Amino acid sequence: MMTIHPVLKHIEQPAFSISLFVPDPAEVQHVYFDLKTGDNNTPFPYWAKIWSASLAMGSFLQQHTAYVQGKKVLELAAGLGLPSLLAARYATSVCCSDYAPEAVAVAMQSAAHHGLTNMQCRVLNWHHLPDDIEADVLILSDVNYDPSEFEVLYRVLRRFIVNRTTVLLATPQRLMAKSFIERLLPWCVQQHELTVYEEGQDTMISVLVLEKK
Numbered sequence: 001m002m003t004i005h006p007v008l009k010h011i012e013q014p015a016f017s018i019s020l021f022v023p024d025p026a027e028v029q030h031v032y033f034d035l036k037t038g039d040n041n042t043p044f045p046y047w048a049k050i051w052s053a054s055l056a057m058g059s060f061l062q063q064h065t066a067y068v069q070g071k072k073v074l075e076l077a078a079g080l081g082l083p084s085l086l087a088a089r090y091a092t093s094v095c096c097s098d099y100a101p102e103a104v105a106v107a108m109q110s111a112a113h114h115g116l117t118n119m120q121c122r123v124l125n126w127h128h129l130p131d132d133i134e135a136d137v138l139i140l141s142d143v144n145y146d147p148s149e150f151e152v153l154y155r156v157l158r159r160f161i162v163n164r165t166t167v168l169l170a171t172p173q174r175l176m177a178k179s180f181i182e183r184l185l186p187w188c189v190q191q192h193e194l195t196v197y198e199e200g201q202d203t204m205i206s207v208l209v210l211e212k213k
Helices: 025-038 052-063 082-087 101-113 147-162 175-187
Strands: 007-012 017-022 072-075 093-098 119-123 137-141 166-172 188-198 201-210
Touching: 017 082, 017 101, 052 082, 052 137, 052 166, 052 188, 052 201, 072 082, 082 093, 082 101, 082 137, 093 101, 101 119, 147 166, 147 175, 166 175, 175 188, 175 201
Parallel strands: 072 093, 072 137, 093 119, 137 166
Antiparallel strands: 007 017, 166 201, 188 201
16 A cells, blocks of 8 residues: 655646645655565556546546536546546546555545545446445546556446446557457547646646547
């Protein structure tokens, strides 16, 4: 278990602004290497950073509020939960989830900071999703980065889409993920390209809207 002390950070983007708790990168790195010394299988805490895809998803949600207005929203692999926090401004309910308990704990701090009574944070692993979990809208940001996860991720997306959930997927344009994205295109009803400026460079992010046709 990674013990860290996140600090409140203000994020300013052209489409939105929000404050949320974010771990200090130096502390994360220090704690990670300490844990890895004791257990070489310690997973890298990818959840501890705000990635460009989550910023793009936040912008997309702010610019297309109809997707979450009055809806039941689920975010998988939410990390620090930036899209969930923005969706909670409009949604009836939001479930912000991640497989890492540490990520969920930090997201809970951010939800409490904003006094969000319609947002819950819970540990969920897409390998073992409860049979009864459902949502009007499923949000995922930068989840298709590990080819070994593509098949199970595809099955998860298919399950929700077949059940009439609208899936919003934000992804960097990675060559290795091309085949995975191509499998989703039969469900793609819209595709938006957003440019995120971060740390001195532009990153192009695709946001796919997936629905059963």
